[in-house]
Amino acid sequence: MPFIGLALHFLVAIFFAIHAMRTGRPMYWLLILFSFPILGSIVYFAVVFLPHSRIERQARMAGRSIQKSLDPGREVREAQRAFDLTPTAHNQMRLAAALLEAGQTAEAMAQYDACLQGPFASDPEVILGAARARAANGQPEAAATLLAPLQARHPSFRPEEVGLALGRAYAAAGREADAGPQLEQTVERFGGIEARIELALWAHRNGDAVLLEREMKEIAHARRHMNAHSRDLHRALFQQLDAALAQR
Template sequence: MPFIGLGLHFFIALLFAIHALRTGRQMYWLLILFSFPLLGSLVYFVVEYLPSSRLERRGRIAARAIQKNLDPGRDVRDAQREFDLPPTAHNQMRLAGALLAAGQTAQAVEQYEACLRGPFAGDAEVILGAARAHVANGQPANAIGLLEPLQEKQPGFRPDDVGLVLAGAYAAVGRQDQAGAKYESVVERFGGIEARAELALWALANGQDALAQRELKEIEHARRHMTAHTRSLHQALFKRLDAAVQRP
């Protein structure tokens, strides 16, 4: 029995090691995972795996939505205060994200660009955030320049989120074939409501009526089975979609 437990610990450590390699984590995690299979796996799960998981991200999105309704400017104020005392690279990353969430896209781009010149220049989260800021600020070509190398080097890093931002950037610069292919790829692999809505919006804008109707049918089915809270989280997305459907 002890051998079975030890084997299970090493199997879990192996799974996390594969995740670390595929997502470009630091190589020291391999040493930790195999030197201390049980404790190392637990630490990796809490420090690296859980914060990047879709479940964790959904929880953070819900919490931020509630806080934003109660105090819209709090994130930026808190992030600015943290950055001022002291102005570390980590605090600068937080400020950049808060500015982007608040719609201050030019300021967000400025902060993300500073992050990309610092010690977190190769950090995938920073690169994705910078790409989002560039798209929001009307600079999709810059986003493509950031995300294509990221996707090539770290294909396992949040492929659904990276794919959606990259597809939107392709569409914005007129590379419609690549945009449609990227949207469809994300939908086929992950099938999330955001991906389906973005694909439907792209299809409506590009005369792909059959594709648009297919995705609209799937979205309508999902909306009927959503809780009120889940629908509220996607309210802005559904408004965009409803407006596009009603547009002559």
């Protein structure tokens, strides 16, 4: 029995090691996982796997949705109050993120631009937030200008989110030749439903029937196995895809 338990621990460590290699994590994680399979797996799960998993992102989205429905302006008010009281870079980043979530894209851009001039100018979180604000404000080319270097310099930073954002920015900027490969790479690495829908939309726009058929099969399979909450989270994307296909 002890041997079975030890084997299970190593299997878990191998699973996380494969995840680390596929997502471009630093090589020291492999050393940690195989030197300390039990503790290393627990640490990797808590520090890397869970924070970047789709489950955690969906939980964040659900939490934000509930909070916004109960008190839409609460986070902006609290972030503004904190920044007014203590105008640190951290509080400014919080305010920028709150404004972006509230749909105040121009105001969010102004705050992120200020962050890009400060001590956290090279912080991946700031760069990603600034890119998202630009994309939401109708400036996809400016967003891509931030996202492409971010992806190149920090390949292990939220790779799925950055890859999807970059693919969307390319598509919105009319750079279809760049958008397709970027979205396809993101789908191949992570297989997320959002990236698959964006890739299907790209294939539809660009007349790639083979790719469209492949992605629609995967999307249909995912939709059949989604719970009601997950379907609701992605409702707008599904509606966008259905509307595009109805025009064929």
